[in-house]
Amino acid sequence: MRARKVMTLALVLATAAGTTLAQTRRKPQADTAITNLQARMEQLTTELGGLRAQLAIAQQQPQQTGQTAAEGKIADLNDKLAGHDERLAVTESDLAGLKKLKVSGYIQARYEYLDYDPFVERATTTDKLGVKSTSTPGSQGQSVFYVRRGRFKLTYTPGPLSQYVITIDGAKDKVTCKDLYVVLTEPWTGLGISLTTGQFNWPWGIEVERSSSSREVPERSLATRSLFPGERDRGVKLTVKPHAKVTVDLGLFNGWGVDNSTFTWQDPTKQKDVIARAKVDLGFVALTGSYYDGQYYDPATSTTSLRSSVPASGSMTSTTTTADKRRYKGRIGGGVEAYYQFLPLGGTALLAEGVMGKEKGKDVEGGYLMLVQNVGDRLNLAFRGDMYNSDVKGGEYNHTWTLTPAINYWWDDAVRLTVAYDLTHTNMDAQMKHSNPANPAGAVLDPRDNKLTCQVQIKF
Amino acid sequence: MMKRSLVIAMAAVLAVTLAGVALAGRSITLKGSDTLLLLGQRWAEEYMKANPGTVIQVTGGGSGVGIAALINGSTDICQASRAMKASEKQKLRDRYYSTGVEIPVAKDGVTLYVSEKNPVSELTIEQIRAIYTGAITNWSKVGGPDAGIVLYGRENSSGTYAFFREVALKNADYSASMQSLPGTSAVVNAVSKDVNGIGYGGAAYAKGVKEIAIKTAKGSYKPTSENVKSGLYPLSRDLYWYLKGKPSGEIKKLVDWALSPAGQEIVTKVGYFTIK
Numbered sequence: 001m002r003a004r005k006v007m008t009l010a011l012v013l014a015t016a017a018g019t020t021l022a023q024t025r026r027k028p029q030a031d032t033a034i035t036n037l038q039a040r041m042e043q044l045t046t047e048l049g050g051l052r053a054q055l056a057i058a059q060q061q062p063q064q065t066g067q068t069a070a071e072g073k074i075a076d077l078n079d080k081l082a083g084h085d086e087r088l089a090v091t092e093s094d095l096a097g098l099k100k101l102k103v104s105g106y107i108q109a110r111y112e113y114l115d116y117d118p119f120v121e122r123a124t125t126t127d128k129l130g131v132k133s134t135s136t137p138g139s140q141g142q143s144v145f146y147v148r149r150g151r152f153k154l155t156y157t158p159g160p161l162s163q164y165v166i167t168i169d170g171a172k173d174k175v176t177c178k179d180l181y182v183v184l185t186e187p188w189t190g191l192g193i194s195l196t197t198g199q200f201n202w203p204w205g206i207e208v209e210r211s212s213s214s215r216e217v218p219e220r221s222l223a224t225r226s227l228f229p230g231e232r233d234r235g236v237k238l239t240v241k242p243h244a245k246v247t248v249d250l251g252l253f254n255g256w257g258v259d260n261s262t263f264t265w266q267d268p269t270k271q272k273d274v275i276a277r278a279k280v281d282l283g284f285v286a287l288t289g290s291y292y293d294g295q296y297y298d299p300a301t302s303t304t305s306l307r308s309s310v311p312a313s314g315s316m317t318s319t320t321t322t323a324d325k326r327r328y329k330g331r332i333g334g335g336v337e338a339y340y341q342f343l344p345l346g347g348t349a350l351l352a353e354g355v356m357g358k359e360k361g362k363d364v365e366g367g368y369l370m371l372v373q374n375v376g377d378r379l380n381l382a383f384r385g386d387m388y389n390s391d392v393k394g395g396e397y398n399h400t401w402t403l404t405p406a407i408n409y410w411w412d413d414a415v416r417l418t419v420a421y422d423l424t425h426t427n428m429d430a431q432m433k434h435s436n437p438a439n440p441a442g443a444v445l446d447p448r449d450n451k452l453t454c455q456v457q458i459k460f
Numbered sequence: 461m462m463k464r465s466l467v468i469a470m471a472a473v474l475a476v477t478l479a480g481v482a483l484a485g486r487s488i489t490l491k492g493s494d495t496l497l498l499l500g501q502r503w504a505e506e507y508m509k510a511n512p513g514t515v516i517q518v519t520g521g522g523s524g525v526g527i528a529a530l531i532n533g534s535t536d537i538c539q540a541s542r543a544m545k546a547s548e549k550q551k552l553r554d555r556y557y558s559t560g561v562e563i564p565v566a567k568d569g570v571t572l573y574v575s576e577k578n579p580v581s582e583l584t585i586e587q588i589r590a591i592y593t594g595a596i597t598n599w600s601k602v603g604g605p606d607a608g609i610v611l612y613g614r615e616n617s618s619g620t621y622a623f624f625r626e627v628a629l630k631n632a633d634y635s636a637s638m639q640s641l642p643g644t645s646a647v648v649n650a651v652s653k654d655v656n657g658i659g660y661g662g663a664a665y666a667k668g669v670k671e672i673a674i675k676t677a678k679g680s681y682k683p684t685s686e687n688v689k690s691g692l693y694p695l696s697r698d699l700y701w702y703l704k705g706k707p708s709g710e711i712k713k714l715v716d717w718a719l720s721p722a723g724q725e726i727v728t729k730v731g732y733f734t735i736k
Contacts, residue, residue, distance in 0.1 A: 284559050341706050346705055347557030377556070
């Protein structure tokens with residue numbers, strides 16, 4: 001029994017001990033697992049956080065990349081724009097410089113047919129012995145292609161106070177400088193006072209300054225060509241505009257011109273020629289009055305001629321010498337321009353000028369009257385009557401009339417085609433008259449010297 | 461018989477051709493002022509609606525460009541926001557033997573625009589001149605905030621540029637800092653986005669910006685119909701059409717219509733003021 005109790009106690013103790021021991025052994029194992037699990041959990045949580053962060057980053061990544069790229073692009077474009085702005089500023093600056101320089105000009109290519117008269121002996125020369133002889137230069141007329149004018153004009157205007165002009169001309173057989181001048185404008189009075197100096201147009205009338213590129217007939221009137229050859233001189237000109245419609249010019253010039261066979265940079269007369277011109281321009285009508293006072297130079301001459309009888313000295317010739325002279329040269333002129341649209345076809349213009357004065361000791365007079373009718377925008381018809389008398393008191397042989405009908409057609413904005421016919425009436429002098437066997441004694445004969453001109457002009 | 465048929469056929473062809481020419485619409489070109497561009501376009505639209513056979517082309521470029529086009533023959537009508545210069549009339553006279561025909565078609569007040577956020581509401585002509593010549597460069601000098609003034613203006617081919625220079629600046633040079641923009645719309649657009657900006661242009665373009673009143677000895681005037689027509693607004697001006705010669709045919713018809721009550725109603729709708 002006792003044995004049974006001992007065994008039962010022993011079993012209980014053993015069980016308890018076993019349980020205790022088992023519990024004792026089991027406890028550290030459970031803690032480790034929990035720790036391990038906790039560690040694992042922590043690890044996983046950390047990993048999850050990382051993944052979540054990565055996911056968040058991954059989710060945010062495309063948006064941020066797009067935004068960054070767009071911002072980058074905008075920055076690039078801004079830079080490019082700034083670059084373009086800088087280039088534009090440089091270009092504008094260069095362009096502003098170029099705008100100060102204006103290039104213009106025109107070319108006139110011509111065909112000319114000049115009629116001729118085989119009986120006209122145009123030149124009479126006298127040799128040193130006083131023997132006269134005649135020749136017939138140009139009496140065969142001409143049929144020729146040539147370039148009448150080829151102008152290239154540079155106008156530099158650095159500002160409102162100054163301007164510089166150079167015009168080069170390649171005409172017929174030579175290249176020359178037509179214009180070389182400077183214009184200075186004062187900024188103080190408001191009267192538009194300007195000073196022009198160099199080589200430029202004489203401030204006379206209308207036609208002298210009217211560009212050949214605008215003229216409806218091929219050449220200026222004979223009076224202008226005779227009294228103002230080349231239309232330019234060297235000097236100085238003061239221009240005043242006391243009113244918006246009034247312009248007054250006052251000039252001092254050498255008076256020698258630039259289109260003269262004896263053209264020189266010096267002035268043989270020393271005294272300057274004075275030109276004054278006043279113009280009132282009302283738009284539809286403009287009136288011009290001009291005055292010229294100057295001198296021309298008559299160089300010394302020496303003429304040797306055969307004596308009619310041999311004097312005691314035995315010389316067969318005699319020599320006459322004249323001293324050089326400075327002679328008066330004066331002109332007065334007036335002009336009118338009128339523009340009005342009478343017809344539905346287009347505008348009508350009337351231009352007229354007259355001049356009278358003293359030239360090389362002789363009284364001269366001349367002028368022209370021109371009527372122009374526009375027909376639509378591209379065509380105009382012009383008719384000019386032109387007269388010049390180189391010696392009013394010298395009889396009928398110094399008188400020339402020319403009637404010129406002309407048609408102008410604008411091929412486009414730059415090109416103009418012109419056909420003109422000069423019907424010239426020239427009174428032959430006595431020697432010309434005598435050379436024509438068909439001419440009755442004492443009659444005045446008009447030689448055949450009419451001219452057809454066909455011209456293509458391009459203006460730029 | 462054969463010969464007779466041929467003659468009839470030729471006559472028919474000729475008749476059809478002539479009829480075609482007669483019925484063919486006339487194309488009219490208007491070129492020049494950007495100020496007048498809106499008005500010209502509206503006129504063209506309305507006129508073409510009423511006259512289906514006529515085609516009207518309207519382009520800008522500036523008054524100077526339009527006048528040059530009139531002289532070289534590349535436009536029928538020049539729209540200009542300034543009067544032609546004597547030198548331009550001379551060129552027209554040399555080319556067409558006509559002094560041209562000047563037709564005032566509308567009135568305008570050159571308007572100074574600022575941002576709607578800008579507190580400045582009026583300026584004197586002297587202040588405007590000082591601002592645009594660069595003598596005043598900060599808004600604080602004219603009653604505004606302490607901020608630099610940003611100048612916007614037109615290019616020198618613009619009639620408004622020339623008019624503003626002549627009348628407001630008394631022919632003084634614009635400040636070198638002025639930004640020249642191609643067209644009044646560009647000026648308005650720039651000013652509307654720039655709180656410190658100031659620009660000028662036609663009254664009809666003043667949308668999304670604030671108009672500045674001009675203060676004179678008699679009062680302060682905005683470019684309203686009454687002030688412009690009475691001349692109280694100092695920058696009042698006429699807007700012109702220029703022609704090479706007396707108008708005829710379809711051009712005369714268009715001119716007469718533009719000056720008629722129907723044409724002048726469009727002037728008001730666009731934002732300018734009638735000529736009468």
